[in-house]
Structures are given as C-alpha cells and as structure tokens.
Amino acid sequence: MGLLARSGPPNSTVGRFLPVAWTAARVYLGYKYLQRRRRRLGFEATEPAFQRHHQRSARWFYETAVHLRGLLIKTGQFVGARADVVPEPYVVTLSHLQDRVPPRSFAEMRHVVERELGRPLKLVFREFDERPVASASLAQVHRAVLHDGREVAVKVQYPEIAEVVRRDLRSLKILVDLLQRFEPAFDYRVLYDELAYHAPIELDFVHEGQNAERVARELRGREDVYVPRIHWDYTTRRVLVMEYVHGLRLTDVDGMRARGIDPRRVAQTLIEAYCDQILVNGFFHADPHPGNLFVQEGPRVVFVDFGLAKEVPRSFRRGLVDLTRAILEQDFDAAARAFHDLGFRTRSGDPRTFVAVGKAYLHSLEEMSRRGNQREIVVEINQQLAEIVRANPVVRVPGDIVLVGRVMGLLSGLGKTLDSRVDLVRTLVPYVAEQAAREHGFDAEVARTLRAATEARLVQLEGEGAARGPK
Numbered sequence: 001m002g003l004l005a006r007s008g009p010p011n012s013t014v015g016r017f018l019p020v021a022w023t024a025a026r027v028y029l030g031y032k033y034l035q036r037r038r039r040r041l042g043f044e045a046t047e048p049a050f051q052r053h054h055q056r057s058a059r060w061f062y063e064t065a066v067h068l069r070g071l072l073i074k075t076g077q078f079v080g081a082r083a084d085v086v087p088e089p090y091v092v093t094l095s096h097l098q099d100r101v102p103p104r105s106f107a108e109m110r111h112v113v114e115r116e117l118g119r120p121l122k123l124v125f126r127e128f129d130e131r132p133v134a135s136a137s138l139a140q141v142h143r144a145v146l147h148d149g150r151e152v153a154v155k156v157q158y159p160e161i162a163e164v165v166r167r168d169l170r171s172l173k174i175l176v177d178l179l180q181r182f183e184p185a186f187d188y189r190v191l192y193d194e195l196a197y198h199a200p201i202e203l204d205f206v207h208e209g210q211n212a213e214r215v216a217r218e219l220r221g222r223e224d225v226y227v228p229r230i231h232w233d234y235t236t237r238r239v240l241v242m243e244y245v246h247g248l249r250l251t252d253v254d255g256m257r258a259r260g261i262d263p264r265r266v267a268q269t270l271i272e273a274y275c276d277q278i279l280v281n282g283f284f285h286a287d288p289h290p291g292n293l294f295v296q297e298g299p300r301v302v303f304v305d306f307g308l309a310k311e312v313p314r315s316f317r318r319g320l321v322d323l324t325r326a327i328l329e330q331d332f333d334a335a336a337r338a339f340h341d342l343g344f345r346t347r348s349g350d351p352r353t354f355v356a357v358g359k360a361y362l363h364s365l366e367e368m369s370r371r372g373n374q375r376e377i378v379v380e381i382n383q384q385l386a387e388i389v390r391a392n393p394v395v396r397v398p399g400d401i402v403l404v405g406r407v408m409g410l411l412s413g414l415g416k417t418l419d420s421r422v423d424l425v426r427t428l429v430p431y432v433a434e435q436a437a438r439e440h441g442f443d444a445e446v447a448r449t450l451r452a453a454t455e456a457r458l459v460q461l462e463g464e465g466a467a468r469g470p471k
Contacts, residue, residue, distance in 0.1 A: 016068055017171040025065045027057040052295045058093035071168040073137035077289045109156045116236040146401055157238040165199050197341040202307035205240035211306035226302045247294030247302050251417050261299045263418040269301050282312040287405055408468040
C-alpha cells in the first residue's frame with residue numbers, strides 16, 4: 001500500500017499514473033506466473049493459488065480505484081458487473097464501486113450546485129439531503145425536494161473531475177500501448193479510443209438529460225420500462241435535476257421475491273428493452289451496471305444515468321442483423337462478409353478467421369441449449385476465440401461494436417445475478433427477422449418465413465443437444 005498511503009487522490013499525471021501502473025503490473029505478472037505454473041502442474045494443483053490471486057487482485061483494484069476515483073471507478077464498475085465471466089472475488093469486491101464510493105463533503109458539492117444555479121441552495125430546494133444516496137466515478141446524487149413539493153434527485157459533478165479525466169486518459173494510453181507490446185494478439189487500443197471519445201461527453205449533464213429524454217420517447221410504448229423526467233429549469237452542464245424514482249436495486253433478488261416480483265421476468269424485460277434500443281431505435285443506454293437500473297412492481301425496469309449513450313448508425317444495425325441471421329442460418333460465408341462490412345479486419349485479410357468465429361458462436365448456442373452453466377460456456381468460447389485470434393490477429397475492431405459488446409457483457413452478468421433462464425437467441429429472433437425484412441425491403445410474409453426458419457433451426461439445435469445428452 002506504499003504508493004496509496006496518502007490522504008486524498010493525487011491530481012498530477014505522474015501521481016495518478018504510478019498507482020495504476022503498480023497495480024496493473026502486480027495483477028498482470030501474477031497471472032502470467034500462475035499460467036506458467038498451470039502448464040507444468042495442471043489445473044487442480046494451481047487452482048488454490050489462482051483463487052488467492054483473484055482475491056488479492058480484486059482488493060488491489062478496489063483500493064486503487066477508491067483512492068484515485070475518476071475513470072478507474074468506471075472501469076471497476078464494468079468489471080464488477082461481469083458475473084458471467086470474471087471470478088467471483090472480482091464481482092463481490094468491485095460491486096461496491098457501483099454506488100458506494102466514499103462521497104465528497106457536502107460543502108464541496110453545495111458550492112458546485114450554488115455556483116451552477118447562480119443562487120443559494122435554499123432558494124431552489126425546500127429540502128436537500130446532505131448525505132448522498134449514491135456516489136460514483138464522476139458525480140454523486142443527493143435527494144432533494146423542490147418548493148412545489150416535487151421530490152427530485154440532484155446529480156452533482158465533482159469539482160475537479162474534468163481535469164482528472166484528462167489525466168487518467170493520458171495514463172491509460174500509456175498502459176494500453178505497453179499492453180499492446182506484451183499481448184499483440186488483439187488491438188486493445190480500440191477500447192481506449194472508445195473510452196477517450198465518450199468520457200468527456202459524460203461530463204456534460206445537459207447532453208445526458210437529452211439522452212434520457214430521447215430514450216424515454218423511443219420506449220414510450222413499453223409500460224414495463226421507465227425513464228425519470230428531467231427538470232430543465234435546474235439543470236446545467238454540471239448539475240442534473242431529475243424526478244426521484246423509488247425502486248429496488250436490480251441486484252436485490254431477495255427484495256424482488258419478497259414483493260412478488262419475478263427476477264427472471266425482470267431479466268426478460270431488460271433484454272427486450274435493449275433489443276428495442278439497439279436493433280429497432282438505433283440509440284441505447286450504454287451503461288447498464290446495477291447502480292443505474294432499478295425495479296418497481298409490475299415489474300417495471302427504471303433506467304437512470306444516461307451519460308453514456310450510443311447512436312447506432314443504420315448501416316451498423318443492418319450489419320448486426322445480417323451477422324446474427326447468417327450465424328443462425330449457418331451461412332458462414334455470409335457471416336464472414338458481415339464481419340467485414342461491420343469494419344472488422346484481420347492481419348492477413350483471410351476471411352476464414354471470421355468463419356471460425358461464427359462457428360464458435362454457433363457452437364455456444366448449441367451448448368446453451370443443453371447445458372445450464374452459461375458462465376462455463378462463455379469461458380470456453382472466450383478461450384476458443386482467443387486461439388482463433390492469435391492464429392490470425394484481428395487488427396481492426398469497429399468502435400461501435402465496443403459499446404454494444406460491453407452492454408451485452410453487462411446484461412449477461414446481470415442475467416446470471418437474476419438467475420435468468422432467458423433464451424437470448426429466441427428473444428433476438430423476432431427482432432432479427434423483422435429488422436432484416438425492414439432493412440432489405442422484404443414484405444411481411446417474407447419476415448414471417450425468416451422468423452419461422454430461424455425458429456426451426458433453434459429447435460433443431462435443441463434436438464441435437466438432447467440426443468447427445470448432458471456433457
């Protein structure tokens with residue numbers, strides 16, 4: 001803890017870079033050492049050591065994130081929500097970063113609110129709770145009551161966070177470039193580029209409010225989804241005032257069951273809402289970690305925090321639909337073309353890499369039709385994809401796919417938390433069929449035919465899995 005043993009987060013670039021570099025080095029080198037031992041000694045002999053390193057690494061990550069705050073908090077929120085992939089110690093430890101980051105003092109935050117609104121707090125709010133209801137990477141949220149009695153949530157940006165974000169981006173750029181030298185099989189810089197583009201935008205709360213209203217407008221036909229209203233008279237670039245909505249945290253499974261809410265229905269609603277946003281509307285809430293999602297009776301899922309939202313170009317949506325359709329129909333040549341059209345590129349230009357990726361994904365669907373352990377399947381598929389990519393490295397990944405992939409990863413993790421039995425493929429089929437018809441000018445009858453064909457393929461996969469029996 002030597003590098004972290006100082007009060008308050010450092011503000012200089014070097015002061016913020018050194019703790020991150022030290023933590024990253026300890027985590028990375030520890031895993032590389034254990035991987036070599038595993039190759040010599042086998043899985044069972046080394047698994048206890050791996051579990052201990054998972055626990056240590058999660059704790060190091062958490063302590064560094066809480067100390068430095070900034071973008072590292074956001075990174076930890078993402079990792080901690082991936083219950084489908086990362087080891088349990090990361091989920092347990094880093095889940096505390098979702099909305100329980102140590103808050104800033106009320107005096108600091110009051111100064112920001114009064115400066116932004118241009119008047120004393122008491123002239124705007126009848127009540128203003130000094131203790132925040134949530135604190136995270138860029139801001140913290142306080143409950144308040146306007147003079148007309150409306151209960152509101154006031155999101156207040158940390159005073160120096162804009163400069164912290166700029167310095168953290170410089171530090172992450174250095175680490176990503178170093179990682180690229182040691183692990184050249186995948187271009188991690190595309191992840192950094194997407195983060196560098198979106199992080200500054202998240203600091204504009206007016207933009208966030210506009211994002212919230214757009215998603216609310218486009219999902220207004222769904223009674224099982226809700227977005228709080230924005231109070232524009234009290235909203236600025238650094239202060240966002242919105243309707244205060246009561247609800248259970250998305251991870252409070254026991255609370256849902258106590259109120260008669262089926263967590264699996266909640267998971268289904270969440271998946272369907274994202275199919276609407278990504279495939280139909282082309283604009284989606286891109287940060288679905290548990291601190292940004294609540295559940296009310298119905299069930300109804302409440303979305304908050306629209307700082308990270310993404311416009312999906314029509315051409316990209318069309319590519320996603322074509323890719324999913326091709327994989328479901330086992331047309332791997334079409335899948336390779338869809339990967340290329342989406343913007344993926346390999347070092348050699350050999351389309352067989354994408355054919356192999358499509359086959360690996362289809363294999364995962366077959367396994368999910370006959371095995372219950374989705375996390376185990378995801379790990380296996382990730383290992384297969386890593387081997388494919390190492391053989392013919394992907395040198396270009398489209399930026400749009402990064403956030404879509406991040407969202408799907410987070411939803412997969414939340415599905416595991418909710419003990420979901422949602423069939424993701426069956427949920428996707430109607431959207432893929434209808435969007436394929438719309439994008440390619442098919443009539444309704446062709447759309448129904450395509451939907452029936454993909455459903456028949458899924459039934460075939462389930463039959464093949466049942467015939468083989470459990471693994």
